[in-house]
Amino acid sequence: MRRRWTATVAITLAGLLGLSACGGGGSPAEPAASGDGGGGKQQVEVFSWWTGPGEADGLKAMREIFEQQNPNLTFFDAAVAGGSGDKAKALLASKLQADTPPDTFQGHAGAELQGYIKAGDLEELNFLYDELKLADAFPAQLVEQISVDGKIYSVPVNIHRSNVLWFNPSVLKEAGVAGAPKTIEEFVAALEKVKATGKIPLSIGSEWTVTHLLESVLLGSLGTDAYNALFKPGADWNSPQVAKALENFKTIMSYAGSPQDDWQPAAKQVADGEAAFNIMGDWAYGYFHNPPDGGLGKTSKTDFDWAPAPGTEGTYLWLSDSFTLPKGAKNRDGAVAWLKVAASKEGQDAFNPKKGSIPARKDADQSLYTDYLADALKDWSGNKLAGSIQHGVAVNQPWLAAINEAVGLFIGTQDVAELQKGLAAAATANAQ
Amino acid sequence: MRRVRAWLPGLLLVTPSIVAIGVFVYGLLGWNFRLAMTDQHDEVSEGGFVGLRNFIDIWDQARWHLSVNHAIVFTVVFVAGALVLGWFLAFLMEKGIWGEGTFRAIYLFPMAVSFVATGIVWRWLMNSGMDERAVGLNRLFDAVGLPQWEWFRNQEWGMAAMALPAVWQMSGYVMALFLAGFRGVPEELREAARVDGATEWGVYRHVVLPLLRPVTLSALIILGHISLKVFDLIVAVSGKQIVTDVPAVFMWVAVFDSHDPAKGATIAAYIVLSVAVFVIPYLIWSVRKERRS
Numbered sequence: 001m002r003r004r005w006t007a008t009v010a011i012t013l014a015g016l017l018g019l020s021a022c023g024g025g026g027s028p029a030e031p032a033a034s035g036d037g038g039g040g041k042q043q044v045e046v047f048s049w050w051t052g053p054g055e056a057d058g059l060k061a062m063r064e065i066f067e068q069q070n071p072n073l074t075f076f077d078a079a080v081a082g083g084s085g086d087k088a089k090a091l092l093a094s095k096l097q098a099d100t101p102p103d104t105f106q107g108h109a110g111a112e113l114q115g116y117i118k119a120g121d122l123e124e125l126n127f128l129y130d131e132l133k134l135a136d137a138f139p140a141q142l143v144e145q146i147s148v149d150g151k152i153y154s155v156p157v158n159i160h161r162s163n164v165l166w167f168n169p170s171v172l173k174e175a176g177v178a179g180a181p182k183t184i185e186e187f188v189a190a191l192e193k194v195k196a197t198g199k200i201p202l203s204i205g206s207e208w209t210v211t212h213l214l215e216s217v218l219l220g221s222l223g224t225d226a227y228n229a230l231f232k233p234g235a236d237w238n239s240p241q242v243a244k245a246l247e248n249f250k251t252i253m254s255y256a257g258s259p260q261d262d263w264q265p266a267a268k269q270v271a272d273g274e275a276a277f278n279i280m281g282d283w284a285y286g287y288f289h290n291p292p293d294g295g296l297g298k299t300s301k302t303d304f305d306w307a308p309a310p311g312t313e314g315t316y317l318w319l320s321d322s323f324t325l326p327k328g329a330k331n332r333d334g335a336v337a338w339l340k341v342a343a344s345k346e347g348q349d350a351f352n353p354k355k356g357s358i359p360a361r362k363d364a365d366q367s368l369y370t371d372y373l374a375d376a377l378k379d380w381s382g383n384k385l386a387g388s389i390q391h392g393v394a395v396n397q398p399w400l401a402a403i404n405e406a407v408g409l410f411i412g413t414q415d416v417a418e419l420q421k422g423l424a425a426a427a428t429a430n431a432q
Numbered sequence: 433m434r435r436v437r438a439w440l441p442g443l444l445l446v447t448p449s450i451v452a453i454g455v456f457v458y459g460l461l462g463w464n465f466r467l468a469m470t471d472q473h474d475e476v477s478e479g480g481f482v483g484l485r486n487f488i489d490i491w492d493q494a495r496w497h498l499s500v501n502h503a504i505v506f507t508v509v510f511v512a513g514a515l516v517l518g519w520f521l522a523f524l525m526e527k528g529i530w531g532e533g534t535f536r537a538i539y540l541f542p543m544a545v546s547f548v549a550t551g552i553v554w555r556w557l558m559n560s561g562m563d564e565r566a567v568g569l570n571r572l573f574d575a576v577g578l579p580q581w582e583w584f585r586n587q588e589w590g591m592a593a594m595a596l597p598a599v600w601q602m603s604g605y606v607m608a609l610f611l612a613g614f615r616g617v618p619e620e621l622r623e624a625a626r627v628d629g630a631t632e633w634g635v636y637r638h639v640v641l642p643l644l645r646p647v648t649l650s651a652l653i654i655l656g657h658i659s660l661k662v663f664d665l666i667v668a669v670s671g672k673q674i675v676t677d678v679p680a681v682f683m684w685v686a687v688f689d690s691h692d693p694a695k696g697a698t699i700a701a702y703i704v705l706s707v708a709v710f711v712i713p714y715l716i717w718s719v720r721k722e723r724r725s
Contacts, residue, residue, distance in 0.1 A: 089688065090688045093688060097475070115474075115475070115691055118474070118476055119475055119476045120476075206670075206671060206673055207673040207674060207675070258560050258561070258562075258582065258585065259560070259585055261555065261559070274565065397689055397690070397691055398474070398689070398690045398691050398692065400689070401685055401686075401689035401690040402690065404674075404689075405495055405674065405685075408495075408673060408674025408675070408677070409494055409495060409498070409674055411587070411674070411675065412498075412587045412674065412675065418494075422494075
């Protein structure tokens, strides 16, 4: 009898212990308290979503420089897979709410960080910008577009371009289109010509790629200054100019092929000669160009070619990955050391050629960037800048969610007035 | 002391579960309803009590109507499809098909797969490419001359296509339920009906089916509540696109993209309530049945 009692109590206690372990638990992957990682070395937890081919290699190259420069620090890679960081951001949100931030995390530079800033999760980095004279190293307009009330909260590592028109030269030739269209009107005419040949005029992917297309059409229809003004307080999304731009968007969308699973299959249709045009960010270059497994192994200028999206020549619709300094980071000094590497010419020149992007710094070693990247580097130093919507520069996360909702509903209804109403409401509710 | 000995060990054994369920299920459920009745529309603000305003306001949103419609289409196709297919499979089994045990295992296997894995496979099967671009089911349909479809990318009927993987996954389970039901019908009753001159179909129509009503009800409730809170399958097949939006995906977007806790909690509350409509009558019914027996 006694034995049964003891057993019962033991089981109960075990149950309670299990329960409390669940309650206080973190994920098992949590790095052991940063104190000493291995042999007295301090660990720096770097949170990113760079796990794909190219980007992971770039991160590794930067990590090597970091560990070489900081022999007493080890790099803990807390990367979470998933394109554009959807899953990573969800995990990050719960980490920040539990006040257990990683030492530094990746985020798109610009308005996407506003939520974290408002919640008081981020430390401002002006001290670092002063110390490293970063305001002179980055283009002035970039620094202006990522500043919030004169404060800067992140260090941009790379620059991607959103307004790139990818096209298949032989499909264009077959359709009798002389070259990349320069204006929206020329673009629509070219789409019409391609349609007559029976090929897909414009390939699209899942719904976010449609928002991506929308930002290029808005920029191409409105012009750079009017586009940038849309994201300032009191902007007028109900204007007839925006209505005209959205009509253009509807016309262009009417030439779109059936939606693909994501941006890669859509880009592949252009590379395979099934479709003529695709508007996608310049990460598509790596996909077109890299040898199979990571890419399609196509030859640039013959299998695929590029131009600024119609009507946007002279403007760089940019987005950027950047690193931050969360408040309450366990290893703040280590995080600052990482930010210094991420901001340095050496770090950026190691990372970017592998990732297929260009450095945010103006003093990059130009010989490292060839083919498309050479073009991009040239445009980056001379063009006007405009911030991407879909990729977190111009609008904060709730605003982007509202825009995606309006665009997603538009794909079903094809109702331009409803779309404009949705976009205007999104701006009123979320503009800062 | 003796009396205490009788109930105390039992109570101690179940206490951890009671505490865990109380805190993590009912406690959090209550917390969710409280949050849904505040105006905490971002993570940092405090949020004051606004009563049922969120519950009413959400009906002004086009997306909410869309996702509710989607959930209804999905539920109807999924529940009806799984019931009919499951019933039909059980019917074949019951007729004493050769190698019954093997077939039964094969039909039950999909149950062992998670919705996420099912979704990833069916995303490929239901690719919308046609003709020379066809893969998956469209390729097969093209080869045998059947019409090809846009599947879940179709703006009107996408959700009906989305229910197909769920039917595939759950109909084996429904089959098992029905098969047990069929086997529970006493042979004497069937024989009595045959002696009275009933055709084979008549035996099923008037004797077996009425006796299967409790099984059908359980199956309906189990499928119905899975269907109303479906999330993993949708996300695995199409991600968070509006074309296949359902309340659970909308909730995820509201919380993690829009950063609007009150809106997410409101949607979550609606999901719980809609599932409760199915589950509570079932609980009442099964408690009554237990009392009777």
